[in-house]
Amino acid sequence: xDAFGPAVSRYLARQLNLSPEEEEVVLYGLEVTANxxxxxxxxxxxxALLHAFWPTxxxxxxxxxxxxxxxxxxxxxSRNCTLITAFTFGGLxxxxxxxxxxxxxxxxFVLVAAGLAAALAAIVRWAPAGVPxxxxxxxxxxxxxxxxxxxxxSVWAAALGALAVGFTPLPADTARPLILAGTLGLAWQSLSIxxxxxxxxxxxxxxxxRFPGRRSAHR
Numbered sequence: 001x002d003a004f005g006p007a008v009s010r011y012l013a014r015q016l017n018l019s020p021e022e023e024e025v026v027l028y029g030l031e032v033t034a035n036x037x038x039x040x041x042x043x044x045x046x047x048a049l050l051h052a053f054w055p056t057x058x059x060x061x062x063x064x065x066x067x068x069x070x071x072x073x074x075x076x077x078s079r080n081c082t083l084i085t086a087f088t089f090g091g092l093x094x095x096x097x098x099x100x101x102x103x104x105x106x107x108x109f110v111l112v113a114a115g116l117a118a119a120l121a122a123i124v125r126w127a128p129a130g131v132p133x134x135x136x137x138x139x140x141x142x143x144x145x146x147x148x149x150x151x152x153x154s155v156w157a158a159a160l161g162a163l164a165v166g167f168t169p170l171p172a173d174t175a176r177p178l179i180l181a182g183t184l185g186l187a188w189q190s191l192s193i194x195x196x197x198x199x200x201x202x203x204x205x206x207x208x209x210r211f212p213g214r215r216s217a218h219r
Contacts, residue, residue: 031078039082046090055100055181056093062156062185063089066119069148070127071136072192073201080208084201092184100177108176112164115183116157122190123149129193156186 009027012018018026040060047056075081103111128145130136136145160182162168163175170178191197 035078035082039085042082043086043089046086047093050090050094050097052090052093052097054093055096055177056089058178058181059092059096059185059188060085060089062182063189065156066149066152066186066189067192069145069152070123070189070193071129071131071145072189073129073198074131075201075205076209077205080205083208084204088188089185092188093181096177096180096184100180101173103176103180108164108179112160112179112183115187116153116160119153119186119190120150122194123153126193129198153186156182 006027008030009023012026013020013023043060044053044057047053050056075084100108123146127149128136128142136142160179163170163179166172166175168175192201
């Protein structure tokens with residue numbers, strides 16, 4: 001993206017007669033899109049490498065859908081965000097793929113109930129969670145984001161419940177890892193809006209910043 005993004009933004013600026021400020025906006029949009037695509041591909045590749053593609057994908061989908069409304073901790077750079085996301089959800093997918101076959105139905109129920117309860121408590125207490133650079137101060141906006149976070153959690157709870165009781169054509173052995181993955185994805189995202197989650201991400205961010213490389217700001 002170092003050379004490709006600026007080249008594309010300059011080409012579009014010439015073709016569309018964009019101002020320097022508009023060209024910068026285009027470049028930023030290209031960087032965000034490229035980082036998002038690269039992050040998702042790395043995440044899925046990591047999950048596949050660990051033989052946990054679908055649990056990784058479901059955990060990430062659950063977390064990212066909730067994060068849209070709840071906010072949460074950010075890394076300081078796009079590179080760090082991509083790496084933390086890939087390792088986190090790849091790790092969750094791997095954990096699910098190893099534990100799902102040995103858990104009893106009762107054990108799965110307890111974990112799902114605990115995960116959803118913890119997510120609910122975190123959302124009620126901390127959502128939406130902003131960052132110091134972009135604080136959320138408007139009360140009406142905060143209420144809307146919290147309401148949407150709760151709605152998203154409810155939709156996921158209903159979907160996981162449908163999987164659990166057999167309302168889908170998936171066999172139980174296939175559904176169980178997906179149920180656990182969705183629960184852990186929601187739980188992780190809910191953790192990321194708590195003070196503990198912010199400290200955890202900051203610790204990993206600081207560790208990754210010790211390694212050289214291009215680190216574009218995570219805006």
